Amino acid sequence: xxxxxxxxxxxxxxxxxxxxxxxxxxxxxxxxxxxxxxxxxxxxxxxxxxxxxxxxxxxxxxxxxxxxxxxxxxxxxxxxxxxxxxxxxxxxxxxxxxxxxxxxxxxxxxxxxxxxxxxxxxxxxxxxxxxxxxxxxxxxxxxxxxxxxxxxxxxxxxxxxxxxxxxxxxxxxxxxxxxxxxxxxxxxxxxxxxxxxxxxxxxxxxxxxxxxxxxxxxxxxxxxxxxxxxxxxxxxxxxxxxxxxxxxxxxxxxxxxxxxxxxxxxxxxxxxxxxxxxxxxxxxxxxxxxxxxxxxxxxxxxxxxxxxxxxxxxxxxxxxxxxxxxxxxxxxxxxxxxxxxxxxxxxxxxxxxxxxxxxxxxxxxxxxxxxxxxxxxxxxxxxxxxxxxxxxxxxxxxxxxxxxxxxxx
Amino acid sequence: xxxxxxxxxxxxxxxxxxxxxxxxxxxxxxxxxxxxxxxxxxxxxxxxxxxxxxxxxxxxxxxxxxxxxxxxxxxxxxxxxxxxxxxxxxxxxxxxxxxxxxxxxxxxxxxxxxxxxxxxxxxxxxxxxxxxxxxxxxxxxxxxxxxxxxxxxxxx
Numbered sequence: 001x002x003x004x005x006x007x008x009x010x011x012x013x014x015x016x017x018x019x020x021x022x023x024x025x026x027x028x029x030x031x032x033x034x035x036x037x038x039x040x041x042x043x044x045x046x047x048x049x050x051x052x053x054x055x056x057x058x059x060x061x062x063x064x065x066x067x068x069x070x071x072x073x074x075x076x077x078x079x080x081x082x083x084x085x086x087x088x089x090x091x092x093x094x095x096x097x098x099x100x101x102x103x104x105x106x107x108x109x110x111x112x113x114x115x116x117x118x119x120x121x122x123x124x125x126x127x128x129x130x131x132x133x134x135x136x137x138x139x140x141x142x143x144x145x146x147x148x149x150x151x152x153x154x155x156x157x158x159x160x161x162x163x164x165x166x167x168x169x170x171x172x173x174x175x176x177x178x179x180x181x182x183x184x185x186x187x188x189x190x191x192x193x194x195x196x197x198x199x200x201x202x203x204x205x206x207x208x209x210x211x212x213x214x215x216x217x218x219x220x221x222x223x224x225x226x227x228x229x230x231x232x233x234x235x236x237x238x239x240x241x242x243x244x245x246x247x248x249x250x251x252x253x254x255x256x257x258x259x260x261x262x263x264x265x266x267x268x269x270x271x272x273x274x275x276x277x278x279x280x281x282x283x284x285x286x287x288x289x290x291x292x293x294x295x296x297x298x299x300x301x302x303x304x305x306x307x308x309x310x311x312x313x314x315x316x317x318x319x320x321x322x323x324x325x326x327x328x329x330x331x332x333x334x335x336x337x338x339x340x341x342x343x344x345x346x347x348x349x350x351x352x353x354x355x356x357x358x359x360x361x362x363x364x365x366x367x368x369x370x371x372x373x374x375x376x377x378x379x380x381x382x383x384x385x386x387x388x389x390x391x392x393x394x395x396x397x398x399x400x401x402x403x404x405x406x407x408x409x
Numbered sequence: 410x411x412x413x414x415x416x417x418x419x420x421x422x423x424x425x426x427x428x429x430x431x432x433x434x435x436x437x438x439x440x441x442x443x444x445x446x447x448x449x450x451x452x453x454x455x456x457x458x459x460x461x462x463x464x465x466x467x468x469x470x471x472x473x474x475x476x477x478x479x480x481x482x483x484x485x486x487x488x489x490x491x492x493x494x495x496x497x498x499x500x501x502x503x504x505x506x507x508x509x510x511x512x513x514x515x516x517x518x519x520x521x522x523x524x525x526x527x528x529x530x531x532x533x534x535x536x537x538x539x540x541x542x543x544x545x546x547x548x549x550x551x552x553x554x555x556x557x558x559x560x561x562x563x564x565x
Binding site for chain 1: 461
């Protein structure tokens with residue numbers, strides 16, 4: 001019974017924790033401009049993150065070591081450093097976007113400008129990282145993030161033409177008003193949002209934090225293969241709400257406040273309350289994860305003592321690096337840059353940096369020295385190689401598409 | 410063709426990377442040029458942005474009127490819409506018209522966008538208790554209609 005509860009909690013946390021500011025914004029933007037014409041990318045992205053996270057979880061559980069420790073050892077210090085630089089910068093950018101997202105969601109509840117909330121949000125993130133236990137911070141934000149299910153409920157309450165939505169999703173067509181390059185730009189952005197590198201660092205480091213062993217692999221698989229796809233359905237529901245309410249009125253999403261309009265239309269203030277709580281929890285949870293991931297990557301590469309399971313005094317550099325990350329995030333947001341713009345850029349560069357995370361994990365998952373008899377099977381490798389090709393294609397196309405489309409303008 | 414072949418052999422030999430650099434620079438220039446837009450397109454984009462912003466404000470105000478939104482959320486939404494309108498007005502103002510038609514279209518767009526900014530200002534004020542909210546909502550709706558008439562679809 002205890003085990004079933006643990007699995008259920010893990011799945012619920014994975015659903016609630018799947019959506020972050022990148023998923024929220026990108027899905028809503030895509031829904032408001034292309035309907036469900038890019039829902040297939042969410043499916044591709046969710047399968048991809050399942051493949052990547054399951055390998056990373058298995059590597060951590062079997063070897064007892066986290067991603068960046070192994071990357072440095074397996075690729076050598078130089079290649080490892082290049083990898084660290086790319087991954088760390090993207091995670092820092094994502095952390096900035098998440099802190100901005102917290103500020104924007106607090107603005108929705110109070111109408112006080114986001115600049116006032118940024119320091120408060122960063123302080124809140126730091127306090128929780130400093131004081132709360134790992135499983136508590138993961139489970140509470142994940143469970144509160146489940147409030148985002150209100151987007152799925154809202155979609156039903158809006159009573160859309162389901163046939164038309166299914167048609168958009170199953171036979172995608174690029175609208176006449178949108179250039180082909182823009183469609184593919186958002187495809188890459190959506191893919192980057194679903195497969196953000198920090199999710200893998202957090203997942204594998206979390207496995208060490210929670211002391212996973214081989215016997216925990218079944219729970220890990222359930223979390224990944226049930227929780228993430230259900231989280232992906234939430235993403236599609238967000239896009240669906242935008243497609244039903246915003247697209248017909250030519251409202252292309254550019255701010256967080258527009259994302260909640262369909263929910264308010266469908267369910268009034270009660271539904272809106274759930275949406276705001278869900279967005280706040282999702283961004284706060286992701287801010288915790290990205291900040292921790294920044295600390296994890298640095299500490300694991302540099303061989304510092306790390307982990308929430310240690311008292312802060314015993315992992316001083318790990319905690320100090322996270323404080324610096326939060327200060328840098330405040331600094332970036334203090335320039336007045338729009339957090340939504342930071343989010344849009346971060347998901348695109350996530351796609352660029354994805355091979356840096358994915359390839360080493362794939363290599364290690366196939367290395368019997370680390371994995372013993374738990375190396376990837378043939379089936380897993382076949383899927384993993386297909387995804388390697390997709391990830392490389394997305395990474396190569398991301399920056400040219402960013403320039404050609406003016407960031408999807 | 411020959412240059413490319415020669416370039417490839419040099420690349421392989423590792424003696425010179427100049428052709429590869431040239432190729433990369435040419436590709437970047439091509440990408441940058443493709444990224445440039447014509448004045449008419451920029452004006453159209455500014456108008457589309459204006460339509461999206463006014464439609465957002467209209468929707469938020471009507472939901473607020475029906476009691477489906479918190480006042481704080483409505484104020485945030487309309488303020489965001491106003492920021493978008495100011496941005497689109499600035500975009501239109503910065504267009505260098507190369508023909509009289511472009512110049513005329515820019516003037517029309519700027520007039521409509523300016524009216525929309527004023528309407529959004531009135532709505533934000535009314536949400537804070539200064540002025541009549543119903544009247545402000547009507548002005549926003551009129552501004553939206555005027556902007557829609559200027560879009561590619563709405564143009565006569």
